Amino acid sequence: MPTGLLFNHAVIIGAGLIGSSLARALRENGLASKIGGYDQSPDNLARALELGVIDWAAKDFAEVVSNADLIIVATPLGAISDVFEQIDAHVTPGVIIIDVGSAKGAVVDAAASCSKHNHIVPCHPVAGTEQSGPDAGFAALFKDRWCIITPLDRPAPEYQAAVEKVSALWRGVGSHVEMMDAAHHDLALAVTSHLPHLIAFTLVGAADDLETVSESEIIKYSAGGFRDFTRIAASDPVMWRDVFLNNKDAVLEVLGRFTEELSLLQRAIRWSDGEALEKIFARGSTIRRAIVDAGQETEAPNFGRDTQK
Amino acid sequence: MPTGLLFNHAVIIGAGLIGSSLARALRENGLASKIGGYDQSPDNLARALELGVIDWAAKDFAEVVSNADLIIVATPLGAISDVFEQIDAHVTPGVIIIDVGSAKGAVVDAAASCSKHNHIVPCHPVAGTEQSGPDAGFAALFKDRWCIITPLDRPAPEYQAAVEKVSALWRGVGSHVEMMDAAHHDLALAVTSHLPHLIAFTLVGAADDLETVSESEIIKYSAGGFRDFTRIAASDPVMWRDVFLNNKDAVLEVLGRFTEELSLLQRAIRWSDGEALEKIFARGSTIRRAIVDAGQETEAPNFGRDTQK
Numbered sequence: 001m002p003t004g005l006l007f008n009h010a011v012i013i014g015a016g017l018i019g020s021s022l023a024r025a026l027r028e029n030g031l032a033s034k035i036g037g038y039d040q041s042p043d044n045l046a047r048a049l050e051l052g053v054i055d056w057a058a059k060d061f062a063e064v065v066s067n068a069d070l071i072i073v074a075t076p077l078g079a080i081s082d083v084f085e086q087i088d089a090h091v092t093p094g095v096i097i098i099d100v101g102s103a104k105g106a107v108v109d110a111a112a113s114c115s116k117h118n119h120i121v122p123c124h125p126v127a128g129t130e131q132s133g134p135d136a137g138f139a140a141l142f143k144d145r146w147c148i149i150t151p152l153d154r155p156a157p158e159y160q161a162a163v164e165k166v167s168a169l170w171r172g173v174g175s176h177v178e179m180m181d182a183a184h185h186d187l188a189l190a191v192t193s194h195l196p197h198l199i200a201f202t203l204v205g206a207a208d209d210l211e212t213v214s215e216s217e218i219i220k221y222s223a224g225g226f227r228d229f230t231r232i233a234a235s236d237p238v239m240w241r242d243v244f245l246n247n248k249d250a251v252l253e254v255l256g257r258f259t260e261e262l263s264l265l266q267r268a269i270r271w272s273d274g275e276a277l278e279k280i281f282a283r284g285s286t287i288r289r290a291i292v293d294a295g296q297e298t299e300a301p302n303f304g305r306d307t308q309k
Numbered sequence: 310m311p312t313g314l315l316f317n318h319a320v321i322i323g324a325g326l327i328g329s330s331l332a333r334a335l336r337e338n339g340l341a342s343k344i345g346g347y348d349q350s351p352d353n354l355a356r357a358l359e360l361g362v363i364d365w366a367a368k369d370f371a372e373v374v375s376n377a378d379l380i381i382v383a384t385p386l387g388a389i390s391d392v393f394e395q396i397d398a399h400v401t402p403g404v405i406i407i408d409v410g411s412a413k414g415a416v417v418d419a420a421a422s423c424s425k426h427n428h429i430v431p432c433h434p435v436a437g438t439e440q441s442g443p444d445a446g447f448a449a450l451f452k453d454r455w456c457i458i459t460p461l462d463r464p465a466p467e468y469q470a471a472v473e474k475v476s477a478l479w480r481g482v483g484s485h486v487e488m489m490d491a492a493h494h495d496l497a498l499a500v501t502s503h504l505p506h507l508i509a510f511t512l513v514g515a516a517d518d519l520e521t522v523s524e525s526e527i528i529k530y531s532a533g534g535f536r537d538f539t540r541i542a543a544s545d546p547v548m549w550r551d552v553f554l555n556n557k558d559a560v561l562e563v564l565g566r567f568t569e570e571l572s573l574l575q576r577a578i579r580w581s582d583g584e585a586l587e588k589i590f591a592r593g594s595t596i597r598r599a600i601v602d603a604g605q606e607t608e609a610p611n612f613g614r615d616t617q618k
Binding site: 078102126127128130145146148176178187188189191192193194195196197198199200201202203204205206207208209210212213215217218219220221222223224225226227228229230231232233234235237238240241242244245248251252254255257258259260261262265266268269270272274277278280281282283284285287288289290291294296297 | 387411435436437439454455457485487496497498500501502503504505506507508509510511512513514515516517518519521522524526527528529530531532533534535536537538539540541542543544546547549550551553554557560561563564566567568569570571574575577578579581583586587589590591592593594596597598599600603605606
């Protein structure tokens with residue numbers, strides 16, 4: 001293989017935001033020489049081909065796995081177990097299979113029932129936008145973002161080599177790589193991603209239900225804070241349904257913590273306890289600064305300033 | 310006065326984000342010929358003068374009001390009542406006084422005890438960033454944003470003329486103007502601004518309290534959704550303390566609605582009710598699209614895309 005090339009033939013299953021972005025990133029960074037694709041939706045698949053995101057489109061699973069040395073499962077979490085089974089029925093031993101699901105315990109469990117001669121490496125690139133579909137993808141999505149790998153418990157040298165190769169893949173598309181066990185991943189992401197989405201969906205839903213404030217008012221005055229929530233509340237409903245179904249315990253745990261904190265604030269408001277409110281509110285800027293300093297925030301610090309003449 | 314000029318001599322009380330932005334916007338749009346300032350913090354006041362945001366700095370309230378035909382009260386809400394009293398003790402009859410507070414019932418109440426020969430016009434420009442202080446202000450902050458005016462119940466033609474002049478001021482700095490009563494304002498903003506801030510402060514606080522997930526992990530994986538909340542959770546704690554103390558009833562009401570909705574989602578997760586989750590989640594993108602279409606969102610639709618290669 002030419003220098004830099006990691007895979008001869010990669011195939012994405014699921015040509016949505018993440019799958020199509022990773023295909024673009026593999027190509028742009030010269031990490032795979034040929035890229036195929038499969039999608040449950042014939043429209044998505046045709047569009048990915050038209051956009052040049054993939055070189056060829058598979059018509060079934062047997063075709064997906066023929067000759068591939070990397071299979072990227074980029075479906076919603078709920079489909080991963082079935083997809084693993086299908087791959088398992090057709091795959092050549094030794095192929096590397098990665099997924100990009102936002103919860104990892106369920107993926108590790110699904111992998112356990114697959115034959116051991118396939119190298120399944122569960123991954124979670126912590127990156128995304130509120131858009132979906134093949135048109136929404138872009139090669140730089142993973143740049144400067146973290147990708148978490150939760151390897152299976154397989155000490156075999158071939159499996160460890162596969163994990164190393166997958167790490168090189170993510171570094172090759174610009175990500176930082178971290179390894180951890182699936183349970184810790186699921187808890188950390190429940191805090192940093194799943195709960196924020198749940199809260200955003202809830203807030204948008206609650207606003208939608210009010211009969212005293214019109215939708216047009218909500219839109220007009222959204223610059224007061226509401227709009228910050230709508231970006232993530234516009235994310236793919238099916239993807240997020242599956243995240244919550246597959247990371248129930250951790251989400252319910254951090255949700256409990258959130259609810260406790262919210263009750264404290266509610267009480268402080270009811271009793272006009274200004275001191276307690278100010279103390280709780282003061283914590284926000286420290287963590288914001290840390291996020292901006294760590295390069296995990298790409299917005300201009302003065303939101304809206306960009307648009308001034 | 311030259312064409313376009315609305316005021317001869319404006320004075321801002323409070324040279325923070327909103328006050329200093331409005332001073333800049335008045336100057337840039339040629340709406341006031343001279344701009345003075347006063348701030349409880351001598352540092353803020355000196356800085357505003359140094360930046361050229363104001364032409365002169367007042368040393369006390371008597372000086373603030375001398376010769377001004379427009380007084381802009383841009384302090385945290387908790388100070389407004391005192392500031393009105395001070396102005397009232399010194400002001401020349403007929404001057405126009407506006408505030409920019411985020412809750413309006415409390416301002417209307419405070420105005421009621423002031424002498425009737427001053428024209429107090431309560432305003433709320435629905436615009437802001439998470440920054441504070443005179444350096445954070447910029448003239449375009451109000452452009453394409455809504456400003457809500459909640460006029461006092463004073464049918465006198467001089468008062469109505471003052472309200473008209475204040476509307477012209479906000480249109481002059483690029484805002485759309487809407488009139489409503491203070492109670493409706495406080496409910497609408499509880500939904501679109503106060504509750505979102507409360508939730509963001511709560512989420513950031515809850516994450517800060519977890520012993521199982523480290524702060525460095527929260528920062529690393531914040532691109533998963535958490536960072537969207539940290540922008541508004543970094544807002545000025547004193548300003549927000551005062552908002553909640555001054556809009557208690559409306560905030561507690563919408564918070565109740567939010568908590569109900571959250572319980573529904575929690576139940577759907579606990580019982581693995583995917584259908585209910587998907588249905589609730591699907592509402593988000595509709596409202597997001599409406600906000601983007603209405604020009605109330607200035608971010609690139611593909612968050613992060615700007616930074617690619």
